[in-house]
Amino acid sequence: MKENTATYVLIALFLLSGFIIKNPFILNMVSIAALAVIVVMGLNLLLGYAGQVSLGHAGFVGLGAYISSILAIRFNINPWLSILIASLLTSVFALIIGYPTLKLKGHYLAMATLAIGEIIYIFANNLVDLTGGHQGLTGMPMLSVGSFVFDSEKKFFFFVWIVVFFFAFISFRIVNSHFGRALKAIHEKELAALSFGVNVHLYKVVIFSLSAFYAAFAGGLYAFYLGFISPSSFDLLKSIDYIVMAFVGGIDSIFGSLIITVVLASLPNIMTFLQDYWPIVNGLLLVIAAMFMPKGLGGFIKWKRAIF
Amino acid sequence: MEKGDILKIKNITKHFGGVKAVDGVSFSVRERQIKALVGPNGAGKTTLFNIVTGLYKADSGEIIFKGKNLFLYKPYKLINLGISRTFQNIQLIDALTVKENIALGLHSKIKSNPVSIILGLNKSHERDVLEKVERVCRFLKIEDYLYKYPNQIPFGIKRLVEIARALVSEPELLLLDEPAAGLNEDETELLLKSIFRIWERGISILLIEHDMEFVTNCSHSIVVMDSGKKIAEGLPSEVMNDYRVIKAYMGE
Incomplete structure (x- = not known):
C-alpha cells in the first residue's frame, strides 16, 4: 500500500472510531491530538522534506489562536473567517520573517526560530489588553455552520478528522509533485538543487510559510474548540513536543507522524500520574527512538517492508 | 565575440x-x-x-x-x-529514485503553480517528464535502473545517472x-x-x-x-x- 493510501485509511479509521467511542474524555483527547497532527504535518514538510528546522512552531500555533480569537471577540468577525484570516496572516508573517531567517543553516536556524517562538510567547504574555496576558483569553463564540453548532466533543471530533484529511491530502499532493522532488533535493544536496533550477531560498521560505499556515490553522481551531487560550499552551516546551512527535514518527513520513503524534499527544492525559515528569518521558522516548529507529516509525516501517 | x-x-x-x-x-x-x-x-x-x-x-x-x-x-x-552540469562527488538525491533524480533535471521546465499542484492538475507535465526521462535513459542505456534508488546501483551507473540528469533538459x-x-x-x-x-x-x-x-x-x-x-x-x-x-x- 502506498503511504498516502495508508494514511487516508488510517484517518478514515479514526473518523469511524467516533461512532464507537462514547467517552467524551477520550473524544476530547483525540481531537486535541488531531490538532497536533496538523501542526506536525506542517512540520514534516519543513523538517522532513525541505530539511529546515523550526523550534518556534508553537509560536505559530499561538499566533493562529490569538489572532483568530481577537478577530472574533473584538471585531465580531465570523469564527471561520477569523481562523482563515489568522492563518493567512501567520503565513505572511512567516514569509517575512523566514526570508532573512532561512538564509541561516543548522544550529543558527534553530536558534533564530526558537527566538521567533519566544518573542510570540512574550507578546502573548505582555500585551495584556489584547491577549489577557498569562490569565488567558476567553469568550470565543462556538464554531457553527448555519444552525448546526459544534457544541459537543463528538461533533468536533468528526470535524477535526475531516480537516486532518484535507491537510494530509495537500501534503501528499505537494510531496509527490515536482515541488516535493525539489524539496527533497534541497534537503540532501542543496548545490545540486540549485544547479537544476531550484530557487532554493524561495522554496525554503515558501514551505516555512506553508507549515506556519498548518500550525496557525490548528491553533485557530484549538482556540474556538476549547474557548480558552493562554500563553502556556504555546511555549517552547510545546515547540519541542512537536519536534519530538515529528522525529519519533519519522520526519519524512506523514503516516508515521500521524500515529506517533496521536499517541504522544494523548499519553500525558492517560498517564496523569506522570504529569510533571512528562518532559522526562518525552526526552527518553526521543533517545530510545534515536537509538532503535533513527528514522522514526515511518523509516522503521519502510525498512521492515524492504526486508520482507 | x-x-x-x-x-x-x-x-x-x-x-x-x-x-x-x-x-x-x-x-x-x-x-x-x-x-x-x-x-x-x-x-x-x-x-x-x-x-x-x-x-x-x-x-x-x-x-x-x-x-x-x-x-x-x-x-x-x-x-x-x-548550461547543465555534473558533480565530481556524486550529488544524487538518495531519497529519490533514479527516475525522480533525472526528473529533477527538468525542474525548471515545469511551469506550474501551487494551486495546480494541490488540485493535481500537473499530471500531464509528469507524463511529459517521464517520457523525456525514459528517452534519455534509453540513450545512455540505463533504463533498467529507472525505479532503483541511488544506493542500489553500481558506481559507474551513478555517474551515468548524473549525466542523464544534466542531459535531460537538452x-x-x-x-x-x-x-x-x-x-x-x-x-x-x-x-x-x-x-x-x-x-x-x-x-x-x-x-x-x-x-x-x-x-x-x-x-x-x-x-x-x-x-x-x-x-x-x-x-x-x-x-x-x-x-x-x-x-x-x-x-x-
Missing part, C-alpha cells in the same frame, strides 16, 4: 583568503567542441567550474555564454540558458566534473562512448579530468592549469609534449 565560441572565459581571478585559486585564466569553448580542463590536484579546475556555474563569485573577469554575461544570472537560472553546454573519477576500465570505456554520442547530438562539452589518457582520447582541445594559472592550451598531441605540462605533472 569571435563567432563559434559558445563559452568565453575571460581573465577570471578568484582568491580564497591569501590563496589565488584561479589566477587570470582565459579560454573559450567552441560550439560542438569537447574541451578538457586538466591539471594536478589543487590547480583550480573545480573552482573555475564553480565560478562558471555561479556557485562561487569571481573576484574579477567575465564569463560570456552565447553573448550573455553569466555573472548577471542567479545560479538557478543558468539551466534555463542551456542543454547546449554540458559541464562534466571529473566524470571518469573512480570508474574501472570497462566503465570508463562506456563513459567515453557516451560522451561521444552526446557530442554527436550537437552538444558542446567542457570537462575536467585528471586522467591524461582519458582526456587525450576524448577531447578536441585541452587547457592545462597549474597553481591557478593556465599553462598551456591546444590539441591533445601538442599539449602532451609541452615542457611546462610535463613539469607540472611529473615534476622537474
Whole structure:
C-alpha cells in the first residue's frame, strides 16, 4: 500500500472510531491530538522534506489562536473567517520573517526560530489588553455552520478528522509533485538543487510559510474548540513536543507522524500520574527512538517492508 | 565575440583568503567542441567550474555564454540558458529514485503553480517528464535502473545517472566534473562512448579530468592549469609534449 493510501485509511479509521467511542474524555483527547497532527504535518514538510528546522512552531500555533480569537471577540468577525484570516496572516508573517531567517543553516536556524517562538510567547504574555496576558483569553463564540453548532466533543471530533484529511491530502499532493522532488533535493544536496533550477531560498521560505499556515490553522481551531487560550499552551516546551512527535514518527513520513503524534499527544492525559515528569518521558522516548529507529516509525516501517 | 565560441572565459581571478585559486585564466569553448580542463590536484579546475556555474563569485573577469554575461544570472537560472552540469562527488538525491533524480533535471521546465499542484492538475507535465526521462535513459542505456534508488546501483551507473540528469533538459553546454573519477576500465570505456554520442547530438562539452589518457582520447582541445594559472592550451598531441605540462605533472 502506498503511504498516502495508508494514511487516508488510517484517518478514515479514526473518523469511524467516533461512532464507537462514547467517552467524551477520550473524544476530547483525540481531537486535541488531531490538532497536533496538523501542526506536525506542517512540520514534516519543513523538517522532513525541505530539511529546515523550526523550534518556534508553537509560536505559530499561538499566533493562529490569538489572532483568530481577537478577530472574533473584538471585531465580531465570523469564527471561520477569523481562523482563515489568522492563518493567512501567520503565513505572511512567516514569509517575512523566514526570508532573512532561512538564509541561516543548522544550529543558527534553530536558534533564530526558537527566538521567533519566544518573542510570540512574550507578546502573548505582555500585551495584556489584547491577549489577557498569562490569565488567558476567553469568550470565543462556538464554531457553527448555519444552525448546526459544534457544541459537543463528538461533533468536533468528526470535524477535526475531516480537516486532518484535507491537510494530509495537500501534503501528499505537494510531496509527490515536482515541488516535493525539489524539496527533497534541497534537503540532501542543496548545490545540486540549485544547479537544476531550484530557487532554493524561495522554496525554503515558501514551505516555512506553508507549515506556519498548518500550525496557525490548528491553533485557530484549538482556540474556538476549547474557548480558552493562554500563553502556556504555546511555549517552547510545546515547540519541542512537536519536534519530538515529528522525529519519533519519522520526519519524512506523514503516516508515521500521524500515529506517533496521536499517541504522544494523548499519553500525558492517560498517564496523569506522570504529569510533571512528562518532559522526562518525552526526552527518553526521543533517545530510545534515536537509538532503535533513527528514522522514526515511518523509516522503521519502510525498512521492515524492504526486508520482507 | 569571435563567432563559434559558445563559452568565453575571460581573465577570471578568484582568491580564497591569501590563496589565488584561479589566477587570470582565459579560454573559450567552441560550439560542438569537447574541451578538457586538466591539471594536478589543487590547480583550480573545480573552482573555475564553480565560478562558471555561479556557485562561487569571481573576484574579477567575465564569463560570456552565447553573448550573455553569466555573472548577471542567479545560479538557478543558468539551466534555463542551456548550461547543465555534473558533480565530481556524486550529488544524487538518495531519497529519490533514479527516475525522480533525472526528473529533477527538468525542474525548471515545469511551469506550474501551487494551486495546480494541490488540485493535481500537473499530471500531464509528469507524463511529459517521464517520457523525456525514459528517452534519455534509453540513450545512455540505463533504463533498467529507472525505479532503483541511488544506493542500489553500481558506481559507474551513478555517474551515468548524473549525466542523464544534466542531459535531460537538452542543454547546449554540458559541464562534466571529473566524470571518469573512480570508474574501472570497462566503465570508463562506456563513459567515453557516451560522451561521444552526446557530442554527436550537437552538444558542446567542457570537462575536467585528471586522467591524461582519458582526456587525450576524448577531447578536441585541452587547457592545462597549474597553481591557478593556465599553462598551456591546444590539441591533445601538442599539449602532451609541452615542457611546462610535463613539469607540472611529473615534476622537474
